[in-house]
Amino acid sequence: MKAIRVKQLRQGNPSIELEMVEDPVISHPQEVIVKVLAVGLDGTDKEILKEKYGVPPQGEDDLTTGHESLGVVAEAGAESGFQIGDLVTAIVRRPCKKKSCVNCRNGHSDFCQTGEFVERGIKGAHGFLSEYYKEEGRYLVQVPTELLGHGMLVEPQSIVEKVWDQVLRVQQRLIWEPRTALILGSGPLGLLAAATCRLLGLDVFVWSMSPQDSLQAQLVKDSGGVYQQAGTAGGTTTLTAYAEGLGKPLDLILECTGYSPLAFEAMSVLAPNGVLALLGVTPADRKLEIPSDKLNHSMVLENKCVIGSVNAARKDFETAIYRLQQMEKQYPGWLNRLVTNRMSLDAVPKLDFASIPIKAVVDIVPVEQWRELVKQTNEVVYSFSV
Ligand SMILES: [Zn+2]
Numbered sequence: 001m002k003a004i005r006v007k008q009l010r011q012g013n014p015s016i017e018l019e020m021v022e023d024p025v026i027s028h029p030q031e032v033i034v035k036v037l038a039v040g041l042d043g044t045d046k047e048i049l050k051e052k053y054g055v056p057p058q059g060e061d062d063l064t065t066g067h068e069s070l071g072v073v074a075e076a077g078a079e080s081g082f083q084i085g086d087l088v089t090a091i092v093r094r095p096c097k098k099k100s101c102v103n104c105r106n107g108h109s110d111f112c113q114t115g116e117f118v119e120r121g122i123k124g125a126h127g128f129l130s131e132y133y134k135e136e137g138r139y140l141v142q143v144p145t146e147l148l149g150h151g152m153l154v155e156p157q158s159i160v161e162k163v164w165d166q167v168l169r170v171q172q173r174l175i176w177e178p179r180t181a182l183i184l185g186s187g188p189l190g191l192l193a194a195a196t197c198r199l200l201g202l203d204v205f206v207w208s209m210s211p212q213d214s215l216q217a218q219l220v221k222d223s224g225g226v227y228q229q230a231g232t233a234g235g236t237t238t239l240t241a242y243a244e245g246l247g248k249p250l251d252l253i254l255e256c257t258g259y260s261p262l263a264f265e266a267m268s269v270l271a272p273n274g275v276l277a278l279l280g281v282t283p284a285d286r287k288l289e290i291p292s293d294k295l296n297h298s299m300v301l302e303n304k305c306v307i308g309s310v311n312a313a314r315k316d317f318e319t320a321i322y323r324l325q326q327m328e329k330q331y332p333g334w335l336n337r338l339v340t341n342r343m344s345l346d347a348v349p350k351l352d353f354a355s356i357p358i359k360a361v362v363d364i365v366p367v368e369q370w371r372e373l374v375k376q377t378n379e380v381v382y383s384f385s386v
Pocket of ligand 1: 098101115116117
């Protein structure tokens, strides 16, 4: 079968190639062979493909990339819990093997304490940018055929669902009635976070580098949020100035840019009792001078909370499926517009990430063939365009 592999990762001079690799074969009744329909690409893939971020499986030199998958069960082991034709996505992280890691031992490898977890397509295991993959049924999540057009967005949306779940757990510490959310960044994660916060009934403000007339800005507006370009001429100069200008308490801030100076600035504009959640990282080693006393003062005296959040658990994937369906109902066509680039597997080695306005999806099977591969159900399948 065909697969996109980052070659020679351990040698430090990687290249991206479309390769012929062996077809996966079921070796256990709990396993499933999935025929991949589409895979979404994100910033992590960019880093793996361009900046040598990935780690190949033990004993190998190459890594099949891709972790935002949508596929259809092609072969199902007797104890897998799946049937041929089921539409599925896969959880990305696999637990570490340490007995002492209570989170991995209890279905929460997203809170792995040892760092020895494996992530398909990222760290220590091949990903999904291939014609087929093999997986145990327990790591697959069934996607309703209603979501056929957008199932590859379940994984990125699961990141948003995890952080919202975490925020709610943290805020059980008090009576919290959030009204306003500020999203920093307008990449796929920032935009999904903005639409999610709107669906949760919050007033949403998005502050990002994209121009005021960009598709990103338009998508924010079309989901009922308010967009403001950051930094450059015509935009608000600093986050602090922007927040002051809004004149509203910012109850929830989701930092989705990974630009660490912004994370520290966000602490100072957060409302009393508020939560700042950090969702992004960038491969850099910045040093920053911060008003540490002032920040410490406001964090303590105003009960502020800062949390980091990574990856997601099965339940977050399940909530993500529900939320994406809500989004499509509430903002028809919005998810289609988020996916700005579609390409075949053959085009990936020459892909220029800088040319992707928001989100790229690789169609391993041409879209017009998807419906015939998926098991027919009585559910309503809404139409989607590419
Ligand atoms: Zn662990």
